[in-house]
Amino acid sequence: MSAVAHPHAGPSRRPDFLRWRRRSRLIRLLRLVLPLGIGLIFATLVGFVVHGTISGGPVRPDQADTPIRLVNFRLVGRDDRGRPFVLTADSATRDKQDYQRIHLVRPSLLIDSESPRPTRLSAKTGVMQEDTGKLQLDGGVTLNGTDLAVATDSSVYDTLTGVLQGEGDIAGRTALGDVNAKSYGVYDEGERMIFRGGVRGRIESK
Structure with missing residues (x-):
C-alpha cells in the first residue's frame, strides 16, 4: 500500500x-x-x-569637621559712629571649637578707610571674635597714620566702638616726637591718644 x-x-x-x-x-x-x-x-x-x-x-569625622579656611580674606564694616574699616588677611580660618573665632594670618586693618587720613594696623597673626567685634593682633604689631607710627607686641581694636588699645614694649613716633611706654590707647575717632606705663619721650622743637 x-x-x-x-x-x-x-x-x-x-x-x-x-x-x-x-x-x-x-x-x-x-x-x-x-x-x-x-x-x-x-x-x-x-x-x-x-x-x-x-x-x-x-571621609572620617575629623576630616568632615575640617575648619573653613579662606584665602585673601576681606571684611568691610563700620563702627558705631559710622567710620568705615577694612580688614584683610592672607588667610582666615574658623576655630573648630568656637565658630565665632576667626584666626588670621598677616592681618591688616585700615581704620577710617574713606578718610583722607586713614590709619593702618598690621600684625603677623590675629583673632577676630565676631560676636564681640574684638580684633586681637599679635606679633610685630605696627600702627601707621599721617603723623603717627607705633610698634608694639599686641593690640586690640574694637570694631564696634572704634577704640584701639595696645600693650607691650611700645616705641612710637608722633607729631610731637618720640615716645616709649608699656601701653597705649586711641580714643575719640583717633583724636586722643594716651600712653601709659613708664612713659619716656622726647619732644622735638619746631
Whole structure:
C-alpha cells in the first residue's frame, strides 16, 4: 500500500525549523554571555570597593569637621559712629571649637578707610571674635597714620566702638616726637591718644 505524499508539508515547515534553530543558538549564546557579563560587573564593583578601602575609604569625622579656611580674606564694616574699616588677611580660618573665632594670618586693618587720613594696623597673626567685634593682633604689631607710627607686641581694636588699645614694649613716633611706654590707647575717632606705663619721650622743637 503506497503512502500519500503531502507536497506542501516539507517546504512550509523548513522556515519554522530554521527560525527555531537560530533562536535556540541565540538562547545558548545568551546563557553563556549573561553570566559572564554579570560576573564582570560584580568583579568591577568589588574592585572599586577594594580601591576605596586602600586609598582611604570614606571621609572620617575629623576630616568632615575640617575648619573653613579662606584665602585673601576681606571684611568691610563700620563702627558705631559710622567710620568705615577694612580688614584683610592672607588667610582666615574658623576655630573648630568656637565658630565665632576667626584666626588670621598677616592681618591688616585700615581704620577710617574713606578718610583722607586713614590709619593702618598690621600684625603677623590675629583673632577676630565676631560676636564681640574684638580684633586681637599679635606679633610685630605696627600702627601707621599721617603723623603717627607705633610698634608694639599686641593690640586690640574694637570694631564696634572704634577704640584701639595696645600693650607691650611700645616705641612710637608722633607729631610731637618720640615716645616709649608699656601701653597705649586711641580714643575719640583717633583724636586722643594716651600712653601709659613708664612713659619716656622726647619732644622735638619746631
